[in-house]
Amino acid sequence: MRHFVRLTVLIFAAACAPRGQAPQPVAPAQGMTGGGTPALSREQTADQQVAHALNRLAFGPRPGDEARVRAMGVDRWIDEQLHPERIDDARTEEFLRSSYHMIGEPPAELEQRYPPPGQIVAARGRGNAGAARDGLSAVDSARLKESAAALRQLTAEVQSSRVARAVLSDRQLQEVVTDFWLNHFTVYDAKGPRERYLLAEYADRVIRPNALGKFRTLLGAVAKSDAMLFYLDNWESRADSTRPHLMPPAGRGGRGGRGGLNENYGRELLELHTLGVDGGYTQADVIDAARALTGWTFKGAQQGGGFQFVAAWHDAGEKHILGHTLEAGRGLQDGEDLLDIVAQHPSTAKFIAFKLARRFVSDAPPAALVSRAAAVFTSTHGDIREVVRTIVTSPEFFARAAYRSKVKSPFEVVVSTVRALGGQGDATPRTAAAVAQLGQPIFGHQAPNGWPETGDEWMNTGAILNRINFGMLVASGRLPGVSPMGIPGSDSLPRAPVDQQVDGVVRAILGGDASPETRAVLLSGENPLAKRPAADAGAAGTQGARGQGQLPQPRGFPLIVGLALGSPEFQRR
Amino acid sequence: MQRRYFIKSGAIALATMGLSPSFLRRLSFGMELPGAEKGKVLICLFQRGAADALNVVVPFGEQAYYQLRPNIAIPAPSSGAVSAIDLDGFFGLHPSLAPLKPLWDQGILAPIHAVGSPSSTRSHFDAQDYMESGTPDVKGTMDGWLNRYLAASGTCQQCQASPFRAVSMTPQTPRVLEGSAPTVAMDSIDQFAVRTGGDAVARLEALYKTGSADIVEGTGREMFEAVKMLKAANPQQYQPEHGADYPRSQFGQRLRQIGQLIKSNVGLEVAFADVGGWDTHVNQGGAQGQLANRLDDFAKSIAALASDLGDRMDDVVILTMSEFGRMARQNGNGGTDHGHAGAMFVIGGPVKGKKVFGRWPGLRPEQLYQGRDLALTTDFRAVFSEVVSGHLGAARLDVLFPGFRSGARMGLLG
Numbered sequence: 001m002r003h004f005v006r007l008t009v010l011i012f013a014a015a016c017a018p019r020g021q022a023p024q025p026v027a028p029a030q031g032m033t034g035g036g037t038p039a040l041s042r043e044q045t046a047d048q049q050v051a052h053a054l055n056r057l058a059f060g061p062r063p064g065d066e067a068r069v070r071a072m073g074v075d076r077w078i079d080e081q082l083h084p085e086r087i088d089d090a091r092t093e094e095f096l097r098s099s100y101h102m103i104g105e106p107p108a109e110l111e112q113r114y115p116p117p118g119q120i121v122a123a124r125g126r127g128n129a130g131a132a133r134d135g136l137s138a139v140d141s142a143r144l145k146e147s148a149a150a151l152r153q154l155t156a157e158v159q160s161s162r163v164a165r166a167v168l169s170d171r172q173l174q175e176v177v178t179d180f181w182l183n184h185f186t187v188y189d190a191k192g193p194r195e196r197y198l199l200a201e202y203a204d205r206v207i208r209p210n211a212l213g214k215f216r217t218l219l220g221a222v223a224k225s226d227a228m229l230f231y232l233d234n235w236e237s238r239a240d241s242t243r244p245h246l247m248p249p250a251g252r253g254g255r256g257g258r259g260g261l262n263e264n265y266g267r268e269l270l271e272l273h274t275l276g277v278d279g280g281y282t283q284a285d286v287i288d289a290a291r292a293l294t295g296w297t298f299k300g301a302q303q304g305g306g307f308q309f310v311a312a313w314h315d316a317g318e319k320h321i322l323g324h325t326l327e328a329g330r331g332l333q334d335g336e337d338l339l340d341i342v343a344q345h346p347s348t349a350k351f352i353a354f355k356l357a358r359r360f361v362s363d364a365p366p367a368a369l370v371s372r373a374a375a376v377f378t379s380t381h382g383d384i385r386e387v388v389r390t391i392v393t394s395p396e397f398f399a400r401a402a403y404r405s406k407v408k409s410p411f412e413v414v415v416s417t418v419r420a421l422g423g424q425g426d427a428t429p430r431t432a433a434a435v436a437q438l439g440q441p442i443f444g445h446q447a448p449n450g451w452p453e454t455g456d457e458w459m460n461t462g463a464i465l466n467r468i469n470f471g472m473l474v475a476s477g478r479l480p481g482v483s484p485m486g487i488p489g490s491d492s493l494p495r496a497p498v499d500q501q502v503d504g505v506v507r508a509i510l511g512g513d514a515s516p517e518t519r520a521v522l523l524s525g526e527n528p529l530a531k532r533p534a535a536d537a538g539a540a541g542t543q544g545a546r547g548q549g550q551l552p553q554p555r556g557f558p559l560i561v562g563l564a565l566g567s568p569e570f571q572r573r
Numbered sequence: 574m575q576r577r578y579f580i581k582s583g584a585i586a587l588a589t590m591g592l593s594p595s596f597l598r599r600l601s602f603g604m605e606l607p608g609a610e611k612g613k614v615l616i617c618l619f620q621r622g623a624a625d626a627l628n629v630v631v632p633f634g635e636q637a638y639y640q641l642r643p644n645i646a647i648p649a650p651s652s653g654a655v656s657a658i659d660l661d662g663f664f665g666l667h668p669s670l671a672p673l674k675p676l677w678d679q680g681i682l683a684p685i686h687a688v689g690s691p692s693s694t695r696s697h698f699d700a701q702d703y704m705e706s707g708t709p710d711v712k713g714t715m716d717g718w719l720n721r722y723l724a725a726s727g728t729c730q731q732c733q734a735s736p737f738r739a740v741s742m743t744p745q746t747p748r749v750l751e752g753s754a755p756t757v758a759m760d761s762i763d764q765f766a767v768r769t770g771g772d773a774v775a776r777l778e779a780l781y782k783t784g785s786a787d788i789v790e791g792t793g794r795e796m797f798e799a800v801k802m803l804k805a806a807n808p809q810q811y812q813p814e815h816g817a818d819y820p821r822s823q824f825g826q827r828l829r830q831i832g833q834l835i836k837s838n839v840g841l842e843v844a845f846a847d848v849g850g851w852d853t854h855v856n857q858g859g860a861q862g863q864l865a866n867r868l869d870d871f872a873k874s875i876a877a878l879a880s881d882l883g884d885r886m887d888d889v890v891i892l893t894m895s896e897f898g899r900m901a902r903q904n905g906n907g908g909t910d911h912g913h914a915g916a917m918f919v920i921g922g923p924v925k926g927k928k929v930f931g932r933w934p935g936l937r938p939e940q941l942y943q944g945r946d947l948a949l950t951t952d953f954r955a956v957f958s959e960v961v962s963g964h965l966g967a968a969r970l971d972v973l974f975p976g977f978r979s980g981a982r983m984g985l986l987g
Contacts, residue, residue, distance in 0.1 A: 566780060
């Protein structure tokens, strides 16, 4: 079976090579890369490099992006993107500020103003159990409805703003890497009533500011975030009663109720966030990691929320983690030391380097590249910017095999579509709903492993059908903030000869690079399949009025746009 | 990882070359299947939110039940129009479950009581996660137990070639079906179509008819085949039969469509649907009210599916589940809080019904789990194991439920 799998990987790899590409290496666009690797070793053509960089370091090009990157040089553009702090993004911030009203508010304030419906019910029960037997008063019911509506609105804003920022931001690499870390350190909005208040803060103040910073800083921010403390249960993890406590447990111990060690975060910290499942840790390491983190919790909403260390919950015994000893009798420092240990572990360097290379280069990234990136991770003490730089300026990144080798995630399909058509941010929930419809609801992944990062996991019959339908939806002008007429030249193109229309669409949507087969289909409104009178009966569409939700067929220029969005090329990046 | 695509596309390739499995070939000529080729089907229905088992399968023979629930208990049978429906002199069905009573009488319905997850969690999230991953208290399991079944084995060789072998009537793939085996999630059958018309559909299809072995193009070709297959089978031509009357609710309509998929012989082996509204902390009502309304929809939908399928029920098992039960004692809001053990139903031709399965642990204070909840006497994995091995022929139960050793068979299936 092993052998068979390897064979199919080879077949797959071979199949990844783009069709119709000349095999010989082509002269590079630029002299030297940021990392000092001679750009001569780049296999992609100059145009491919531009398209490739925009598809990997950004969520695809907006109109004019390719010309701009070509003019300034791919390498300078990459360097600029590696320094988001140097890029003015005021327009994006302004859009977000004027479009969304809840996401900028402190989570604790939101939670107090709009308590979780369950909490309203529970408070009512405590207040007057006898009278409450018949249920809630009209006042409570109104409050329940108000809270539920506010929470729906908040969730809609969290999701919509994530998409809008990815569409609009000029700090594209920062947004791509933010997307990567939000998936690496995934949290789930339906984990419990509290999580939804915490998501905007998690994305905007925990992940994004640290996305290209030091890994240890990011890891620490995540470990202390209300969102992760809640999602992986560490907020209620406390020393087992048999263990020495740092302080005598006081009274009933406040929130959390049932005591005891919760290993959930300790385990995922090692398995998913740092060392990786084969990273060389044992169950004993997991338990002691969890013990080191006892007492890491958050304040209640009434106290303003946010991280706090509760000494009374901390296990004060000695711990042994990955060959290190944490002495007995300490407190908060146990957790900090634990994060230092795992952040510096060689397995972490390899695991993070592998995942970043898989994100940026290919589903099975070359081992040599992963090792170089891991070495940079180690030598720079986990400087994410430098690890990313190593990867995106490497010959492997600009290899022919890497070109269009990644299947877009649903989020990437939607965002790259809106960008290609020069779309504006959509403040409604519709565009985010399209991402969910394609199978990737934002903050909707239940398990802690995050969304798939490889093409075979995203590709199935239902998925590709939804993608094609999404393209047709956009071509029909049914998605807010974006129009098939948004591509450059579309004021005159619809009246131009069809080959010019196709050229314009291929340039805007497929980076100027369509296979001869795709081009032929875009050109031909007289498809051989369509000529047969019976073709429609055998065609895959629903028919007439019976097919609920069927869209009116776009015609002319918008149809060419819809076909390009539905093409195999556009499913890749 | 690439393997599933390879196998799947291989099967479709055979189909398109005219070497199709017989059911695919018959399908393309619109022929009916002989009984022998009818596949076995498992339909899993998840009641999300933790259904109140004690008011679903009512232990009216237990005095403590009425003491714990002075306002919401279901009256014992024949104590009025709205009372429990007697099953065996001790247990009764909630009166809203009356549509299921004929299935009990036919001997194809088996309630299981005091069943659930051995985990002590009372978190909806964790408990659903455990029930779907099939690994209680292990959070690291990435796939669902139904997907592990699909990936590992099955009696239905032919089903494996069908793109509709596993269908979830939900907007997204549920946790229980996540994993390496291909599955389809659809909100409705309508939705599994290219949503445009005219020559756009043919031109879209042509984009993928390139002969490339690429995963995107290969999957695209499969998709157009699958859409055509579904269209040829035209599940929507099947109107409910035998007087089946599906509720207009979302759940009812989803079950109606599962029925249509089964009748249209598209190779369906595993179907999934879920239904919410069971988290009855407030005002849950007794014989009437909130929970009664949920159960009314639940029972009418399932009963409709069973009648609709008629003889096909011989090859169908419906399995219902909910993440945990609710507290034995009612709370201060006329509702019930999160509890422990719950109840399931197993329904279908192969089921040895007309018996309430599971050892009854009792409801006296010392018999309750942690002094408050119905205690657990049957691990949900024992039920799942028995159903997938007995009905679908799953052999690798160690892969489906790692670390679980099933005891003596319960004898759910005949």
